[in-house]
Structure formats: structure tokens, C-alpha cells
Amino acid sequence: MYWKKEFKKGKNYLSDRNLKEALKCFESAVTQCPVSSKSGLEKSLFYLGVTLKKLGRSDSAFRCWHIARELKDNGHSTEMIQRHSNKYGQPVHTFNIEDDKAAFMSIQLEKYIKMKKVSRFCSEVEKDVIKDIISQHWVNLLQSGIFDHMSVDRKLKFFRNQNIIFPVADISYLEKDNEVIYTDFHSGHQLSMNDLCLCGSGILFSQCCGRIKTSEELEVGDF
Ligand SMILES: [Zn+2]
Structure with a gap:
């Protein structure tokens, strides 16, 4: 399964803090993962969101987490949304x-x-x-x-x-x-x-x- 390889590579890059490469891998994991594999998609989207957030792209991270949340309630994405949302449900700003x-x-x-x-x-x-x-x-x-x-x-x-x-x-x-x-x-x-x-x-x-x-x-x- 190609997406699984990409997903694993992405996680390694992420733990090495190589965010650019991690981003590429998770993006390709999301694209390659078959739609039938809900949990695979959910996981890939969650980590894609984490990587985007670390890159300072909070809006894109939220897009990923919200789609992941629709695939699986109460998953890690739900937690991230709760942690990083402001009162409007958007990514929280400094002020x-x-x-x-x-x-x-x-x-x-x-x-x-x-x-x-x-x-x-x-x-x-x-x-x-x-x-x-x-x-x-x-x-x-x-x-x-x-x-x-x-x-x-x-x-x-x-x-x-x-x-x-x-x-x-x-x-x-x-x-x-x-x-x-x-x-x-x-x-x-x-x-x-x-x-x-x-x-x-x-x-x-x-x-x-x-x-x-x-x-x-x-x-x-x-x-
Ligand atoms: Zn609702």
C-alpha cells in the first residue's frame, strides 16, 4: 500500500522536524489513500494538519482537521479543533x-x-x-x-x-x-x-x- 509508506515516511520526517518533507509525504498519503479506508484518511489528514500547523498555516490545518473529524468523531482531530479554536470556531489569533x-x-x-x-x-x-x-x-x-x-x-x-x-x-x-x-x-x-x-x-x-x-x-x- 503506497499511502502507508508515505504516511510512515511522513511521521519520521515529522519527528526529525523536517516539516517540508513531512508535508509532501502526508499530502501524498491523503491523495493516495483509498476513500474506502476511512481510518487511513482520517489519520493522514490529522498529521497533515499537525504539519501545516507547525508550518504556521493554521487555516489549512483547520481544513484538514474538520474533514478528519467528519470521518471520525472524537478522534485526535476533534481534540486539536477544541484546543486551537477561538470563540468563532476559527484558528485562534494572538489578540x-x-x-x-x-x-x-x-x-x-x-x-x-x-x-x-x-x-x-x-x-x-x-x-x-x-x-x-x-x-x-x-x-x-x-x-x-x-x-x-x-x-x-x-x-x-x-x-x-x-x-x-x-x-x-x-x-x-x-x-x-x-x-x-x-x-x-x-x-x-x-x-x-x-x-x-x-x-x-x-x-x-x-x-x-x-x-x-x-x-x-x-x-x-x-x-
Ligand atoms: Zn455540529
């Missing part, structure tokens, strides 16, 4: 304000991408322009100090309700009727980021079904 900014960027990027017919960026220039517009909006919000004392749930609602005018003619996205609201049917309350997820994963809603995808995930999509 709180960076966590807020990353969540805001993701929410607005997702809005933009969703309203496009092709659901993705068509060029690097487009991506840069849109990110600049969102960043500028963020700076204005930050200076206003308006969300300084809001809870995570209120901040999220506030971030989602910010309608930035992007340079496109189609504004149909402004209709909010397709927004998903997660509700606990037992209590009838809207689910908070600090609640346990309703899907039964045993982890926080903010780290599971309610998490804010990273900008990288939105740009690249899943594997």
Missing part, C-alpha cells in the same frame, strides 16, 4: 481583535461569494479589491467602537447585518430570507456559540456546525 477581524472578513467574503453566479473569485485582482473593501469597512467599524462590549453572539449578528456595497449590480443577496437560524427545539431558544452542538458531536456549536469558515476555506473550497 482578540484579530479573532474578530478574521470572523468579520469571512462573513463578508462569504456574502460576496454567495451573491456571485460562479460562487468564487475569478481573479487575484478581484480578490484583492474585495478584501480591501471589507478591510476598510472593518477599520471604520473598529474606530466607531460600537461592538466593544458585545457578546460573541451579538457580535456575529452585528457582523452579518453589515451590508457592504460591493461593486456589482446584483443586490439580490440583500434579501435575508435564506439565512439559517439554529434553534434548540427543546428550549425554543436560538443556539448560542457557547452551547453544545445539536448534531451530537459533543463539542461546542462554535467549533462544529456553527463555526465561521476561514477566508481560506471560502476561497479554495473543500478538498
Whole structure:
């Protein structure tokens, strides 16, 4: 089995701290591992995530761990997600304000991408322009100090309700009727980021079904 060889080699490189080579091996293990081997894929994705994290690529690491978690609940990937998530379910930053900014960027990027017919960026220039517009909006919000004392749930609602005018003619996205609201049917309350997820994963809603995808995930999509 070719993927197993690559996986083993990867683990050796990882323990020798040769991250570049480890990365190559785990990437090829993930690609070569047959889809039928759930545990093989899960293991390979977990270690690929660990290597990416060590390389400072937290967003990519999260992508790996979330896919691995879907293959196997309560595995090592779940543990990593719990350990490294911020209150939005994204990779934690050094400062709180960076966590807020990353969540805001993701929410607005997702809005933009969703309203496009092709659901993705068509060029690097487009991506840069849109990110600049969102960043500028963020700076204005930050200076206003308006969300300084809001809870995570209120901040999220506030971030989602910010309608930035992007340079496109189609504004149909402004209709909010397709927004998903997660509700606990037992209590009838809207689910908070600090609640346990309703899907039964045993982890926080903010780290599971309610998490804010990273900008990288939105740009690249899943594997
Ligand atoms: Zn969930």
C-alpha cells in the first residue's frame, strides 16, 4: 500500500522536524489513500494538519482537521479543533481583535461569494479589491467602537447585518430570507456559540456546525 509508506515516511520526517518533507509525504498519503479506508484518511489528514500547523498555516490545518473529524468523531482531530479554536470556531489569533477581524472578513467574503453566479473569485485582482473593501469597512467599524462590549453572539449578528456595497449590480443577496437560524427545539431558544452542538458531536456549536469558515476555506473550497 503506497499511502502507508508515505504516511510512515511522513511521521519520521515529522519527528526529525523536517516539516517540508513531512508535508509532501502526508499530502501524498491523503491523495493516495483509498476513500474506502476511512481510518487511513482520517489519520493522514490529522498529521497533515499537525504539519501545516507547525508550518504556521493554521487555516489549512483547520481544513484538514474538520474533514478528519467528519470521518471520525472524537478522534485526535476533534481534540486539536477544541484546543486551537477561538470563540468563532476559527484558528485562534494572538489578540482578540484579530479573532474578530478574521470572523468579520469571512462573513463578508462569504456574502460576496454567495451573491456571485460562479460562487468564487475569478481573479487575484478581484480578490484583492474585495478584501480591501471589507478591510476598510472593518477599520471604520473598529474606530466607531460600537461592538466593544458585545457578546460573541451579538457580535456575529452585528457582523452579518453589515451590508457592504460591493461593486456589482446584483443586490439580490440583500434579501435575508435564506439565512439559517439554529434553534434548540427543546428550549425554543436560538443556539448560542457557547452551547453544545445539536448534531451530537459533543463539542461546542462554535467549533462544529456553527463555526465561521476561514477566508481560506471560502476561497479554495473543500478538498
Ligand atoms: Zn455540529
